[in-house]
Amino acid sequence: xxxxxxxxxxxxDCSRASFITIPLGxxxxxxxxxxxxxxxxxxxxxxxxxxxxxxxWAGVSQFISSSSKCSRFFDITYPSWATTVDxxxxxxxxxxxxxxxxxxxxLDHVQGLIESSPEDYLSSIAFDFKPPINNxxxxxxxxxxxxAQQQQSNPSPTILQKKSIIGLPYTINAIQTHLFNNVxxxxxxxxGRYEYFTLDNTVKYNLIDLVTVNETQKSSMKxxxxxxxxxxxxxLCHNDIMSSAFLFQDMTTNEQIVFFSDTGVPSGNYNCDWKxxxxxxxxxxxxxxxxxxxxESSFTSNTSDSQMYGHLRPKDVMALMxxxxxxxxxxxxxxxxxxxxxxxxxxxxxxxxxxxxxLSLKQQIFKELTxxxxxxINVIIPQQGEPICI
Ligand SMILES: [Zn+2]
Ligand SMILES: [Zn+2]
Numbered sequence: 001x002x003x004x005x006x007x008x009x010x011x012x013d014c015s016r017a018s019f020i021t022i023p024l025g026x027x028x029x030x031x032x033x034x035x036x037x038x039x040x041x042x043x044x045x046x047x048x049x050x051x052x053x054x055x056x057w058a059g060v061s062q063f064i065s066s067s068s069k070c071s072r073f074f075d076i077t078y079p080s081w082a083t084t085v086d087x088x089x090x091x092x093x094x095x096x097x098x099x100x101x102x103x104x105x106x107l108d109h110v111q112g113l114i115e116s117s118p119e120d121y122l123s124s125i126a127f128d129f130k131p132p133i134n135n136x137x138x139x140x141x142x143x144x145x146x147x148a149q150q151q152q153s154n155p156s157p158t159i160l161q162k163k164s165i166i167g168l169p170y171t172i173n174a175i176q177t178h179l180f181n182n183v184x185x186x187x188x189x190x191x192g193r194y195e196y197f198t199l200d201n202t203v204k205y206n207l208i209d210l211v212t213v214n215e216t217q218k219s220s221m222k223x224x225x226x227x228x229x230x231x232x233x234x235x236l237c238h239n240d241i242m243s244s245a246f247l248f249q250d251m252t253t254n255e256q257i258v259f260f261s262d263t264g265v266p267s268g269n270y271n272c273d274w275k276x277x278x279x280x281x282x283x284x285x286x287x288x289x290x291x292x293x294x295x296e297s298s299f300t301s302n303t304s305d306s307q308m309y310g311h312l313r314p315k316d317v318m319a320l321m322x323x324x325x326x327x328x329x330x331x332x333x334x335x336x337x338x339x340x341x342x343x344x345x346x347x348x349x350x351x352x353x354x355x356x357x358x359l360s361l362k363q364q365i366f367k368e369l370t371x372x373x374x375x376x377i378n379v380i381i382p383q384q385g386e387p388i389c390i
Contacts, residue, residue, distance in 0.1 A: 013389070017043050018250065021038050022038065024050070026382045028347035034055055034059070035054025035055045037109075047098050047137060048096055049097075049226065053102060053109065056112035057089055061085055078091050079091060080129070093120050095136035095137050098137065098163065101231075102167040103261020104244060117194075162193065165197070167244060168199055197210045200233075201235045202232060206229070210231070211226060230249045243262050245281050257291050258281060260294060260295040261296075262311060267305065274310075285329065287325065288331045291340075293344065296311060297347070299313050300365060318369060338376060339378065343369070345380065348381070
């Protein structure tokens with residue numbers, strides 16, 4: 001008997017969605033072409049931020065190769081010279097990814113950024129393409145130029161060519177010291193490719209302040225993504241290192257999305273209370289406005305604590321839902337169901353050894369999550385390159 005298709009619960013009806021995510025990488029190891037990363041944007045925009053960056057190139061390639069999905073959701077125009085998939089991937093990365101939120105410094109969350117970085121640069125020559133391209137970062141850049149500048153060939157705005165790498169101090173220090181350090185990889189940020197933004201734990205930021213534009217340019221971008229989004233970072237425990245969560249809030253609708261990088265049950269004694277760190281995030285959630293939680297479920301529920309190394313199982317994820325309802329900012333009368341929330345499961349660690357179940361690992365994890373789901377949260381196992389409306 002064929003195993004049941006348990007996790008194909010994708011909803012392509014985006015009519016009521018506010019945000020869209022494109023999973024660029026969904027697994028927690030082994031396959032270097034599918035490591036943790038998600039693009040996020042507001043519906044209607046075609047400019048994205050990346051949430052972790054384990055895999056960039058292969059995920060974008062998977063997404064744009066499925067041209068019907070791509071064109072259904074987004075207005076993407078390629079230069080006339082971009083005829084191969086690789087040329088299109090490079091263009092998409094250059095013109096449509098605004099910056100990178102990195103939750104922690106493990107290689108499976110940063111290696112895509114490092115490896116695509118040589119192509120991750122929007123040259124001012126792009127202003128002179130014929131026919132002109134009027135979407136993505138180029139559209140933002142054009143709207144920021146004065147009429148006189150718009151007439152010039154090659155106006156060379158210094159803005160937005162530098163993309164942002166954003167995170168808490170522990171993460172940014174690790175990337176600076178150990179990755180872009182001219183030993184492991186060329187120090188591209190020092191060559192003007194990237195700008196680091198080091199965030200303070202639990203401080204609220206405007207997303208637009210984390211992009212390299214000046215005050216006048218910011219005011220001219222009012223109303224469009226990435227303006228009008230507030231972001232709050234939170235420290236998380238990840239065995240012996242610090243990880244992070246990022247809470248995004250639309251300042252017009254108050255709708256929220258929370259992204260957790262790796263976190264969970266330690267193997268060993270570390271002075272970090274992982275559950276309490278997550279409770280701090282929950283206290284900042286407006287429960288009726290929460291649209292999605294991105295969180296890991298690396299292993300199946302029968303994995304022992306000694307094998308967890310700072311990760312989560314379905315039983316740990318579901319045990320976080322009651323504290324979410326208890327500690328979040330509640331409605332009157334109280335919200336008691338999570339039916340309105342998408343639970344997007346990241347970082348399922350592939351098993352290369354014999355598996356005990358007739359279900360695939362993804363099906364098994366989906367089953368364990370949905371078998372014990374008292375608050376009816378909408379569990380989604382993402383697929384690389386398949387957009388999810390939020
Ligand atoms: Zn990790
Ligand atoms: Zn990881």
